[in-house]
Amino acid sequence: MKKTIAFALAALACSTLAWAQAGPNPAEVATLDNGFIRIGEFRSVSRNNVGASSFLFPSGETLVTGLHSSVGTDVFPGGLMPVNSLYNQLDYNLVSYGWKGRTRGFHTVEVGVKGEYGLSVPREIFQILKCGTAGSPFDLSSLRAFGNLYGEIAYGYAFPLGDNFSVGTRAKLLVGLASVDVVAHRFDLTTSADKYSFDLDANVDITNSMKKIRTDEYGNLDYTSLTGKGKLGAPTGAGLALDFGLEWKPFPGFTLAASVLDLGGILWYYGNEGYSNGAYTFDGLKELGLGDLNADGITSRLKALGDEVLSVVRPYHEEGCFKVKSIPLTAMVKASYAMPFWERLSVGASGLYTGYSFCAPYWEARGGLALDFPEIFHLEANAGSGSYGFVYGVYGSVNFLSFKLYGGYENGIGGTVPYESTPLKANNKGIVAGLIYKIAAD
Amino acid sequence: MKTGIIRIALSVSVLIALCGCRHDEYDISDGIDTEITLFADEVSLPVGDIGPLTPRVLLDNAGVGGMLKSFVQEDSDGYLILEQSEPFYTNWVMMLSMLSTDPSQPMDIPVDAYSAAPSSSSSTLSQMGFSLSPQVITLTADNPLTEEIAVSGKIVVSSNAEGDEAPATLASREFARAKVAAEAAQATVVSLEITGGKDIGSCRVEDVVLHLPASIMEKDSKSGMGAFSLSYNYKGYLSVVDGFPASLPFSIDKLDLPLAQYRVKEARIQAEVSSEIPITLELESVDVLVKNADDMLVPCEDVTVTPGIRIDSGRTGEPAVTPIDVRIQALNGTIPDINGFRLAVRILGPTTEGDNRLGLNQSIYVRNLRATVSGGITIQGL
Numbered sequence: 067m068k069k070t071i072a073f074a075l076a077a078l079a080c081s082t083l084a085w086a087q088a089g090p091n092p093a094e095v096a097t098l099d100n101g102f103i104r105i106g107e108f109r110s111v112s113r114n115n116v117g118a119s120s121f122l123f124p125s126g127e128t129l130v131t132g133l134h135s136s137v138g139t140d141v142f143p144g145g146l147m148p149v150n151s152l153y154n155q156l157d158y159n160l161v162s163y164g165w166k167g168r169t170r171g172f173h174t175v176e177v178g179v180k181g182e183y184g185l186s187v188p189r190e191i192f193q194i195l196k197c198g199t200a201g202s203p204f205d206l207s208s209l210r211a212f213g214n215l216y217g218e219i220a221y222g223y224a225f226p227l228g229d230n231f232s233v234g235t236r237a238k239l240l241v242g243l244a245s246v247d248v249v250a251h252r253f254d255l256t257t258s259a260d261k262y263s264f265d266l267d268a269n270v271d272i273t274n275s276m277k278k279i280r281t282d283e284y285g286n287l288d289y290t291s292l293t294g295k296g297k298l299g300a301p302t303g304a305g306l307a308l309d310f311g312l313e314w315k316p317f318p319g320f321t322l323a324a325s326v327l328d329l330g331g332i333l334w335y336y337g338n339e340g341y342s343n344g345a346y347t348f349d350g351l352k353e354l355g356l357g358d359l360n361a362d363g364i365t366s367r368l369k370a371l372g373d374e375v376l377s378v379v380r381p382y383h384e385e386g387c388f389k390v391k392s393i394p395l396t397a398m399v400k401a402s403y404a405m406p407f408w409e410r411l412s413v414g415a416s417g418l419y420t421g422y423s424f425c426a427p428y429w430e431a432r433g434g435l436a437l438d439f440p441e442i443f444h445l446e447a448n449a450g451s452g453s454y455g456f457v458y459g460v461y462g463s464v465n466f467l468s469f470k471l472y473g474g475y476e477n478g479i480g481g482t483v484p485y486e487s488t489p490l491k492a493n494n495k496g497i498v499a500g501l502i503y504k505i506a507a508d
Numbered sequence: 509m510k511t512g513i514i515r516i517a518l519s520v521s522v523l524i525a526l527c528g529c530r531h532d533e534y535d536i537s538d539g540i541d542t543e544i545t546l547f548a549d550e551v552s553l554p555v556g557d558i559g560p561l562t563p564r565v566l567l568d569n570a571g572v573g574g575m576l577k578s579f580v581q582e583d584s585d586g587y588l589i590l591e592q593s594e595p596f597y598t599n600w601v602m603m604l605s606m607l608s609t610d611p612s613q614p615m616d617i618p619v620d621a622y623s624a625a626p627s628s629s630s631s632t633l634s635q636m637g638f639s640l641s642p643q644v645i646t647l648t649a650d651n652p653l654t655e656e657i658a659v660s661g662k663i664v665v666s667s668n669a670e671g672d673e674a675p676a677t678l679a680s681r682e683f684a685r686a687k688v689a690a691e692a693a694q695a696t697v698v699s700l701e702i703t704g705g706k707d708i709g710s711c712r713v714e715d716v717v718l719h720l721p722a723s724i725m726e727k728d729s730k731s732g733m734g735a736f737s738l739s740y741n742y743k744g745y746l747s748v749v750d751g752f753p754a755s756l757p758f759s760i761d762k763l764d765l766p767l768a769q770y771r772v773k774e775a776r777i778q779a780e781v782s783s784e785i786p787i788t789l790e791l792e793s794v795d796v797l798v799k800n801a802d803d804m805l806v807p808c809e810d811v812t813v814t815p816g817i818r819i820d821s822g823r824t825g826e827p828a829v830t831p832i833d834v835r836i837q838a839l840n841g842t843i844p845d846i847n848g849f850r851l852a853v854r855i856l857g858p859t860t861e862g863d864n865r866l867g868l869n870q871s872i873y874v875r876n877l878r879a880t881v882s883g884g885i886t887i888q889g890l
Contacts, residue, residue, distance in 0.1 A: 122540065125541070128538070128539075128540070128541045129540045129541065130540065130541045130543070131540065131541075131542065131544055133544035133545060133546065134541065134543060134544060134545065135543075135545040135548065135884065135886065139548070139549075194547075195546055195547070196546075196547075196548060197547065197548055197549045198546075198547035198548065198549045198550045198551040198552075198884075199547070199550070199551050199552055199553070200549055200550050200552075257552070257553075258552060258554075259552035259553070259554065259778065259878040259879075259880055260554055260876060260878060261554050262553065262554065348554065349554050349556075349876075350554035350555050350556030350557055350876065350877060350878070351555065351556030351557070352556060352557050353557060353558075353559065353560075354556055354557065354558040354559075355558075355559075355561070355565075
């Protein structure tokens with residue numbers, strides 16, 4: 067009975083106001099007496115600072131795109147962000163094992179895999195398409211696409227300091243599996259009636275755990291030609307990250323927790339390394355003759371022009387190199403208070419900040435209610451505001467025998483486009499689901 | 509316990525309601541209108557440079573190059589010319605030696621006067637609006653002797669008679685003892701140039717005398733079978749002095765520009781035309797041709813093209829640069845599918861005096877051609 071109560075309290079600590087988008091605070095297991103095994107936790111985070119409603123608009127009885135003539139320029143692209151980004155993260159915790167140490171501390175070992183990918187597009191691109199070239203010059207340097215896949219092996223240790231204060235830390239060995247990163251450090255486009263010109267400085271970093279990209283006769287990466295045997299899963303990078311956390315319970319019913327997660331990065335080896343650096347000016351097709359002034363002639367000249375542009379844009383192959391790239395850093399503060407008149411109901415507040423190396427940081431603040439019936443279920447709801455507007459979330463868990471099944475869902479207001487599941491508005495969507503098996507304490 | 513269950517039920521209901529929040533106005537089950545209008549304000553883009561275009565290429569492309577060459581010739585530099593050449597005196601050394609009373613003495617041989625009239629092509633070209641300027645009359649001589657000879661005489665160029673008035677003398681030149689080098693062939697004795705596109709009625713060579721040295725038989729490498737000869741040569745360079753009396757219709761009727769689908773309202777085309785051709789071109793009007801229900805080409809009343817485009821004249825090596833600005837505008841709707849253009853082109857004389865010879869190798873460039881489309885380009889379907 068005593069063990070069961072202890073586990074129930076631990077479950078409450080783990081789940082109370084545990085929003086889906088942040089990993090667990092390493093300090094929250096400090097006071098656990100029993101061990102546990104967590105199997106297959108799945109976590110998904112999707113953060114878009116634009117949604118379908120930034121690109122689709124009602125017009126009469128139908129929907130039109132922002133490029134439709136009925137949509138004003140103040141709405142589109144005026145309603146877009148300076149940099150429009152899409153970020154998705156998928157974490158899969160294969161297994162976690164936690165046990166009480168011989169001393170007062172609590173140990174955890176976790177093995178998982180993480181994947182993330184994203185895209186950012188500057189508003190200027192839509193500005194050109196919608197309005198034309200009158201707004202020249204354009205800065206397109208925030209154009210970026212990336213994707214990373216890496217494994218994570220973590221060891222955590224948490225321990226109480228006194229009766230109401232706990233600290234925890236978690237060290238993670240990161241094993242890089244694959245990475246693609248296309249970055250435009252400089253991409254200036256100038257358009258006028260006399261000439262179009264661009265100045266580009268971009269890098270293409272692709273790991274070669276899979277196949278090696280061949281180079282063409284000019285030394286450019288040729289994506290249509292691959293060589294070598296597939297080595298999917300072979301490490302192409304290594305890194306380290308640290309989590310820190312603390313939990314403070316200054317008086318009965320009140321808990322204050324803070325954590326910093328994923329402080330670190332990965333040293334990737336990019337075997338397929340390329341760079342595009344150069345300027346190009348197009349001031350018209352030259353020496354057009356009468357024979358060129360037909361569809362075939364013009365197409366032929368445009369094809370030659372395209373080849374010229376590609377000679378500047380196409381990444382030139384460089385020797386493979388190592389690059390350190392940080393992983394998204396998350397900081398979170400949470401506070402909860404169990405109501406004195408009914409301790410199963412608690413109120414809470416939290417703040418979350420995520421810093422990215424490739425786009426603007428994300429932040430949010432939420433308040434919520436939690437309802438907890440130990441050994442039966444736990445349920446909570448929260449709402450607040452963040453970088454992309456209103457957000458809400460729900461979280462719940464069910465206990466059955468020695469198992470605890472939990473899940474959470476978070477989103478911004480506005481729902482999704484029916485049948486498409488496309489986020490309607492800028493959103494911060496998170497899903498978490500997992501299963502814990504409790505191990506009885508000795 | 510009952511209160512607790514109610515609280516739980518209420519909480520769950522709120523959460524389900526939040527999760528199910530959707531906007532009906534974004535139901536895309538019926539699809540999205542994929543019509544888009546790009547560059548709604550204005551888009552400008554450089555098109556390029558066209559050229560060099562030469563009259564030779566343009567005339568051949570228009571299918572009139574062969575016709576023109578039936579009237580005129582082309583000299584080695586590509587200038588269009590009318591040319592006549594006719595020997596009017598020939599005599600053998602042996603014959604002249606036999607006529608001489610004392611072959612050991614120098615002798616003067618008088619030559620009969622000669623008159624020539626311009627070819628009929630001249631008047632035909634004149635009726636078409638062309639002029640001949642400059643016109644060069646040259647007297648050439650063949651000297652079979654191993655010693656130089658001399659020629660004297662006079663060239664008189666006269667106009668056509670107008671009514672009862674006698675022909676006027678347009679130009680004349682006397683020449684005395686003009687030298688002809690030993691064993692020269694077609695050596696120029698004298699040359700006379702008339703400018704201004706004057707209408708030549710006749711050209712007379714008179715009072716011509718061959719001044720021969722002594723002992724001409726001994727100085728003929730062909731032992732008396734060599735021949736003295738004199739030739740009249742006329743060369744008139746084609747030019748446009750006053751311009752053509754009426755504008756010329758010029759049609760381009762094999763186009764298929766499917767522009768209607770893009771719903772463009774206005775397009776502006778700007779360029780600098782660099783022309784070496786010594787004529788001034790004035791585009792008086794441009795009709796946009798579209799196909800009617802019977803598949804016939806008819807002018808489109810709704811589309812206007814900026815009239816009054818003028819391209820200044822230049823000359824070989826000294827091109828004139830003229831900026832042009834053409835605006836194609838749909839008055840009410842949008843620019844339709846274009847199947848051709850009907851141009852009214854006025855050909856005027858050059859704006860400057862001097863060497864205004866027309867040549868088939870003179871170049872015309874359309875430089876820095878750029879297009880600006882206002883009001884957007886509409887495309888149906890992404």
